[in-house]
Amino acid sequence: MIKPEVPKNEVERLYALRTLKILDSSHEERFDRITRMAKRMFNVSISLVSIIDKDRQWFKSTQGLELSETPRDISFCAHAINQDNLFIVPDASKDKRFFDNPLVTGGLKIRFYAGCPLKIRQGINIGTLCLIDTEPKYLNEEDQQLLEDLGAIIEQEIKSIELATLDELTMISNRRGFLTLADHSLKVCRRNQMSMSFIFFDLNQFKIINDEHGHHEGDFVLATFAKIMLNSFRGCDLIARLGGDEFVAMLSESNSDANYSGKADIALERFAGAIDQANKTLNKPYKIAYSAGVSYFKHDTDKSIEAMLQEADAAMYKQKKLMLYSSTL
Template identity: 35%
Template sequence: MHDPLPEETADRREAERLESLDRYDILDTPPEPNFDKFTRLTRKLFGTPTALVSFIDAHRQWYKARDGAEASEVPRSDSFCTRLIEDGEPLIVRDAAADPRFSGNPYVLGAPYVRFYAGVPLRSEDGNIIGSICTIDTVPRQVDEGQLAMLTDLGEMVMEELNLRRLATRDALTGALSRRELREQAGQALALAQRHGHKLSCAILDLDHFKEINDGYGHLAGDRVLAKVIATCTKMLRRTDLIGRLGGEEFAFVFPETGGRDAAAIAEKLRVAIAESAVDLGPATVRPTGSFGVASLADLPLDFDTFLAQADEALYEAKAAGRNRVAVWDKSVSLSLANRRRVLKSGRILAGDDSAAVDCTVRSLSARGAGIDVSDPAALPAQFDLQIASDGLRRRCRVVSLTDNRVELAFEPRKAS
């Protein structure tokens, strides 16, 4: 057995790091005041215009909390914080324009015109760096030892908060189950249904054009809309039904002892009730609408993440057809989700002679296909290979569906040798 090559060791370490990040189930969750306080404190500590609490997956730096930044994520390839993973220690950049490591960075040469950066890593309980807390400015700055020590303390406090969050079972705003608790209870319901041959269905709700509400009236107004919508839905559910918040304006429902036709009828009643509700925001009254994707338990065994992926694919169809409607997943049309399991892996999109590789995060995987996240789905070539180095996998792909930054792929059949 040969000693691992450097790239093999790096691939293994990255796979372990992503497994640690995945256990916190934090990516793409909505803003939370308990994390926002850390960016406010960091800005006050340094007197800077911007502070961020970030988590880094395979292709991006995603902001759980941001104070002074408009974007919610940036490509990992352009991120200053990625250096924290590579170096494993705090990073101070007093003048990025004069630092050869960063002088050519697009965020130094263009907006937001970073000149100063100070960041410390966020370490999981098993020692992997999963993110950062950092602050930036548009002018050069100096940092003293006291400031760096306090920033390190804030990073440790972020991780303490993150560990406490893992214990929460309810979303504080809507009362829906947390994403982690939903997966736990739904997984049990799914296993029970498959063991005894019972019916089971799930649905995903996505509020239509919710960003326009947040942008037009503010996030507090958006929170009021979310709370009203979920209160409306909860009143119409049975005590045995489950509702959980997946992130942002997206919620999942699980209907025990319910087949696909009945689940679609329930989703339609919920859709109508949402459309008939009204939320008084003071200067205006908002009438939200929602799109639903529904999936029901088929004959093949599957886990909850695959079940959810089926409903999510149906949700894509509902949104593509014009929103404010219900769509049902059709297994005869989509076979790429069979036996799909949830993962968090580092992937690369390879086309042509492999010279123009694009990083991606693999979120689900089966023998037939994968679900990936990329920063710019519109830039994907017509044909490409998906490579997952940690698994030794490389497969030719075609795009099945595309929603925002999420892309569903089907693997092309292997050629006979």
């Protein structure tokens, strides 16, 4: 058996998946309708909408299968997300990648597989619409086009979820998405007695960049800033563009730490280094600069997410005023 490769952009892919908040959600008729159609149209025993998580494949919609998930390392769909076109295995028992796979030799006895990768944007495949059967099969060109068309419908349904929670320019959480995820994280922190840090970012002289270099450069700065945040913070940290040139990160850590502000300080130092490196590499006629404010809270705080954001925002403006004061001296 050949295990599926992990995509090179796995961190970005998993973050986008987490932001969708689709994992472990209830079955929905808009997805079940498509898998029912696919099962009937292609006369297969199983049709799925499979989502590839870090260590598992989880099924958003299933027809002909009782399972809700299987390990990722034996998943056919985990192979399929590594390409943009259909992934078809006519006879798994004769394929060197799968002939000894437990899904082939075990109870499911998979022989035929066809998966249409589901992307939420170019290069970010989160799962598949797939067909499975216990008999070898082949898809002609018309069948392949039909599977791609059904996959496109699933993609549109997923994007309708995405647009409600993601910022279209930077493709990280928007305010709505952040507040939803942060509320969940707050409950986890309270249950596990973990402290929290909120870091509020505001770009400096962003209006000047827009005015002097054009809005396309402004958009480039926003997208670059978001990408550096994504690469600098941990996968378990929440990041978002709240609107305009304002960004936020929410970090959690154990209250047993002597200095529970430590992880925020380390993250800010790492982020500052990444911004400096980007400014050197990009060689633009301007520098990406920002102000940041941090607020710290213990797990038993009674403050709302909005109230904690306001404290971080106030800390950021305090730093921005100090920077402006220093620059006039």
